Amino acid sequence: MRELRGGLVGLRLLAICLILGVAALAGVGSLASAITQGLSERGQLILGGDVEASLTSRPASPQERARLDATGVVSETVRLRAMAGREGNDERLLVELKAVDAKWPLYGRFTIAGGSTLAPGSAAIDPALADRLKLARGDRISIGNAVFTVAGIIGQEPDKAGEGLGFGPGIIVPLADLAATGLLEPGSLYRSHYRIRLPANAAPAEVVKGLEKAAPDVGFQYQDRSNGAPGTRRFVDRLGQFLTLVGLTALVVAGVGVAGGVSAYLGGKTKTIATLKTLGADTATIRATYLWQIGLVTIGAVIIGLAIGAATPWIVVQFAADSLPVPPSLRPQWMALVTAGAYGLLIALAFALWPLAQAARMPAARLFRSITERRDRPGAATIATMAGAGLTIVGITVLNATDRLFVLGFVGAALGLIALLWALAALVRWAAARAPRPKGTLARLALSNLHRPGAQTRQLIVALGLGLTLFSTLAVIETNFSGQINRTLPDRAPSFFVIDIPNEDLQRFQGVVEKASPGAGQTLVPSLRGPVTAVKGIPVSELNTSPDAWILRGDRGLSYAAYFPPNNVLVSGKWWPKDYAGPPLISLDDEAAKALNLKIGDAITVSVLGVEVTGTIANTRKIDWQSLGFNFAILFAPGTLEAAPHSWMATLSVPAAGEKGVQAAIGRSFPTTSVVRVKDVLGQVGELLQQLGSAIRAAASVTVAAGIAVLIGALAAGARARTYDSVLLKMLGATRRQVALATLAEYGALAAIVAVLALVLGAGAGWYTVTQVFKLEWAPEWLPVVATVVVGGVVTVVLGLVGSWRALSARPNVVFRDL
Structure with missing residues (x-):
């Protein structure tokens, strides 16, 4: 406590690295948990009832409806795709049509802008449809064989979130008017939904079991309010799991920074530790003294990171609420926060013990000349504790995973990557020590800096290798996605998908298309x-x-x-x-x-x-x-x-010039047939992938930030030795420019090695993800990928020079008086 009164200058890096990693994990976990909790809390609104029973391409029979009515208040809706257009105009758009009865909605409130109501013969329309067709209240819109009066723009639609992604804007009409459209012919693709509001004392799960037991073979599919939007929940769970793994990677990278920060802090305390040992302090006392200091700073950093993570759902709601499937719960997500806090503490323990044990084990005499001394390897107990912390992290990750095999594969790949980078760093040091000595003084100095005692080669290669490999992998995957949407798929895509062509009119349909566009x-x-x-x-x-x-x-x-x-x-x-x-x-x-x-x-x-x-x-x-x-x-x-x-x-x-003619001809001859323009669908998919890519890039940016912090930590850990080297070179006649050029060559060599490796590993990981997981063609855009890696390498060099500037500027008399 007495030492901490002097400030936390030496432990700032440890705190920054932990705050970055814990905030990323807590933020991703809190947001995913908050959305999931929002789905559960709004289960009745999202589902539209306590229980939903749905059928495909047919309504419930009288006996089936009576069985549903016996359980509670039942509301019927029908959803399907249809073509809609302004009355008297051939232009038609694909819409998501929902027909509702008078009891809908059972929960929540449906509103139309301007206070209108959904009267017989009227339709409430989505704002996007109003913009596309220039429709206003009182205009007439044709759907199938029927014509509706526009009642106004849809305001609140309580069960919208549970209906998933649609391929067109929505229209709501009275269920009694649906038959007039002619859209419900035998074989038409539609879905009948029966939402049930149960009595207060009824358990939804038991009601579903009873209905399934009463009629197990009639084709009903059931949901209850506990999982009103299963597709959304699965997507949120899997995206949250993926981003959690990215965040965990950021925390592991930050752990390397923790080791660097602790090493730098203890390096500045060598005189104090040596003095304490001279006065009789044993290794256990030294270890306990600095473990308490590191522990207090760690706890403070974890608390700050958890606070940022806990606020993430609120921040996202303020700036990106429209991008969320449902409003997330704004209550603290304690399980996500506890998990992120445990990760932070375990990472700090695993990475701080090594430099702490090295400093505590060294005798006082060697500590006084620590700049030139090699550090001893920690004992077996320290290594076992670090391994236990690492295994606990893996165990927590696997237990919390929805797809444990995928998580195990990810963890195995991450550990393999760390081992590969560690081996590469050892190879670089070994090769640098045995390489022929260059004739130039600066080149010889740069080469020796890669393997001299106290060199930060291993820390730099591991930290930057992890960060750049992850970013390279994500760049490869993202450019593949954009390439598929923008290049490959449009080349092979047809002009239209047409659905609900009546069986008896098949030949007439072929004739209409052939007449509108011969040879189509x-x-x-x-x-x-x-x-x-x-x-x-x-x-x-x-x-x-x-x-x-x-x-x-x-x-x-x-x-x-x-x-x-x-x-x-x-x-x-x-x-x-x-x-x-x-x-x-x-x-x-x-x-x-x-x-x-x-x-x-x-x-x-x-x-x-x-x-x-x-x-x-x-x-x-x-x-x-x-x-x-x-x-x-x-x-x-x-x-x-x-x-x-x-x-x-x-x-x-169809040739591009004939698309409008074909669409208009089908609309006139087959008003109940739906025509999907493929370019519109690809545009929607591309927009969705862009949003997904933005979320992944935001999470990956935390990893890069952690990598930068690690680089700063590695520089800080070697600052004393580098300052000492710089002063000795100046005493021997070197200028600041010569020392700076040697430093530039050193960091340039490291950046080039790491960048090449990151590009190769990122390409391999991206290839596996694209071709084996997503089953897409391998078509990356290499320019953005290479640019990503090159920028990372340049940042490495720039930060290396900035971090070394203080050492280059040190005056010999000041440094020698401090030794």
Whole structure:
């Protein structure tokens, strides 16, 4: 305590590194937890009820509706995609149509700007639709075969957050008017939702169990208010997990800075430690004295970092509320804060013990000449404690993970990277010590600085290697994403997707397109939807599946085909004959089969319009999802689904000059058919990826900031020795310019080595992520990636020179009096 009264000058770097790392982890964890808690707290509003039962492409039968009515107050809504346009105008836009009954919403309040109400024959529209079609209150808008009066702009829509990403602006109309649109023909793609407001004493989970038990085979999918937006929750959880790993990387990098800061602090205390030892203080006393000092500063830094992290949800709400799926809870997220605090304390312990043990073990005589003495390796107990702290960090990370295999892989890769960088640093020092001596004095001096006693080569290479490799990896991934959206996908994308083509009008549709644009490319496939309800005879609700079992979540697109589909590769089994007529056979996506541990001969049950259809897996396929054609994870053999009411979908490849004509012709001839302009969809996906990239870059920037702090720490740790070297060189006749040039050469060499390694490792990690995880083509833009690494190297050199300037300016008489 007496020493700390002199100030924290030597421990500032330790505090800065810990504050950066803990704030990053606490901020990411708090925001993800706050959004998840916001989803739970607003579960009734987001879901629209306490329980939701939904069906695909059909309404509930009278018996099914009566069963739902018996549980509580029921509100019915129908959601589908449709084309809408100003009455009398051929221009039509794809919209997300929602038809609601008089009881909607069961929770929350629906408002229309200006105080209007949703009367029969009226429609409330999204502001984006009003802008695109120049619509105002009282104007007329056509949807399908019906015409509605615009009641106004949608104000509050309480269940909007639970509906996920849409491909167009929203329109809300009365449910009673939906039939007039002609959009609910047999085979049309729509979804019926029945929200239930339960009595106060009813448990939603028990109600769902009762409904499932009463009618297990009718195709209903259930949700309750505890998970009103499962897709959003999964996205937030996975993004939060990824950003937590990035933050943990930042904290590990900061840990290297902690070691540098502690080493620099103790380096300035060598006289004090030596004096205490001369007066009889033993190693345990010295260790305890400085461990208390480091511990107090560590606790203070962790508290500051946690305070910043706890405020992160509030800060994000103030500046980026519109980018969040739901308003986050602004209460402290204690579990996230406790976890981040534990990480900070463990990292500080793991990295501070090594330099502390080195200083405590050295005899007094060697401490008095510590500038030229090599430090002893700490004892086995210290190394074991550090290893225990590291294993505890890994254990906490894995236990908190939703995808533990991914986290273990990430941790293993990070440890492998640290080991590789450590080995590279040892190789650089070894090579520098054995390399031929250059003839030039400055070059010889720069080379010796890489391996001399007290050189910071290892700390610099490890810290900067981690930071630059991470940033290089993220740059590779991001440029691949932008390349896919901006270059690769548009080149192979059709002009339009068309859905809900009536089965009986298929030939007429082809004729309309051919007349509007002769020679236009047309690909048509039958279209149905339905959820997987059982796997190998076991109901989906009873399966314990992995996060990769996406095929079991929600409805799946279904189709049938006689011929093997393009852009697919047969992995196992055999394709059926084109004239097959036998028991139902299924062709399944190979990745889905692996996630469910399915093989040829196993059975899958799918609900098609409420009818359970069980098929045997005949083959599995690898699907090229980037082909932007119609790809189905589940394909049936001929003879099973043809008799079911269904519609068709088409892709159209039209010259740019003919796009408006084709869209207008389809709108006039098929008002109930929806036309999706592919360029609009790609634009939405690109915007989403840009937002995601911004979040990742913000988190990665903390890692780079930590790396800069580590560089400063490494410079501070070697400041005494560098000052001593500079003074001796000046005494021997060197000028400040010569010493500065030698320093520039030293840091330039280190920066070049680290930059090349970071580029190679980042490219490798980015390739794996892009091709193996995201299953995209390898098409990075190398200029931004190389620029990222080069800028990092330049920053290294500049900071090295700035940090060495004080040593270069030191006067010999002052330095020698202080020795």
